[in-house]
Amino acid sequence: MKDMNESETIFDIIKKRRSVRHFNRAKLPDEHMQQILEAGRWAPSGANAQPWRFVVVTQRETLAALAECCYYKMFKSRHVGEAGAVVVICADPGAGSQTYQIDAAIAGTNMTLMATALGIGSCWIGAFEEQTIRNILRVPEKLKIIALIAFGYEVGKASVPPRLPLSSIVHNEIYDTAGEPGIITKKKYSGALSVFGKLMRVLFNKR
Numbered sequence: 001m002k003d004m005n006e007s008e009t010i011f012d013i014i015k016k017r018r019s020v021r022h023f024n025r026a027k028l029p030d031e032h033m034q035q036i037l038e039a040g041r042w043a044p045s046g047a048n049a050q051p052w053r054f055v056v057v058t059q060r061e062t063l064a065a066l067a068e069c070c071y072y073k074m075f076k077s078r079h080v081g082e083a084g085a086v087v088v089i090c091a092d093p094g095a096g097s098q099t100y101q102i103d104a105a106i107a108g109t110n111m112t113l114m115a116t117a118l119g120i121g122s123c124w125i126g127a128f129e130e131q132t133i134r135n136i137l138r139v140p141e142k143l144k145i146i147a148l149i150a151f152g153y154e155v156g157k158a159s160v161p162p163r164l165p166l167s168s169i170v171h172n173e174i175y176d177t178a179g180e181p182g183i184i185t186k187k188k189y190s191g192a193l194s195v196f197g198k199l200m201r202v203l204f205n206k207r
């Protein structure tokens with residue numbers, strides 16, 4: 001069992017956290033699961049409503065059932081079935097916070113960062129069949145299932161997906177669209193190329 005590395009800064013942990021999609025099925029120590037859940041409990045929330053409710057799943061058959069209704073890029077999420085535990089993050093829209101989904105996401109973020117600090121991998125699951133999971137876990141209708149987070153010990157090493165540079169996402173004082181990522185500067189063509197360009201824009205729904 002790994003103790004927290006006291007010399008790691010919060011930024012080290014933020015950068016170290018990866019979406020882990022290969023787990024070794026090992027059970028996680030109860031103290032560590034407790035610390036992960038505590039990190040969620042201490043999240044901020046609108047009006048301090050604490051609208052989150054967490055369902056902790058560790059039984060192998062239930063994890064296997066969840067894996068059947070969670071997805072990664074259209075494929076079933078095998079890693080959910082390999083996790084040591086899955087925390088299903090639910091939120092109560094009637095708990096007094098208009099930002100219940102954001103609140104729940106912050107709680108989840110706290111949990112993934114705490115897990116990283118403890119040497120435990122994690123992966124957010126936002127693509128899932130809500131009603132099927134509601135039925136499996138008997139989640140009351142009044143709660144919304146926001147996301148699942150799989151936790152476990154990593155097999156292999158997840159690659160580091162790139163991040164956009166600050167220069168293309170930060171705007172100083174006003175929102176300047178000049179360096180916007182994803183916006184392709186339109187080129188002016190004439191003749192056949194112009195017709196082709198128009199056709200492509202219609203096909204790909206771009207103006």
Ligand SMILES: Cc1cc2nc3c(=O)[nH]c(=O)nc-3n(C[C@H](O)[C@H](O)[C@H](O)COP(=O)(O)O)c2cc1C
Pocket residue numbers: 017018019020021071072073077123124125126127128147158159160161
């Ligand atoms: C709200 C949210 C939903 C996500 N949903 C899924 C998912 O359904 N399946 C999955 O395998 N990964 C999911 N991910 C993980 C992302 O693919 C991952 O965070 C992203 O590719 C960046 O990689 P990194 O987490 O290693 O930095 C989700 C992440 C977030 C924050």
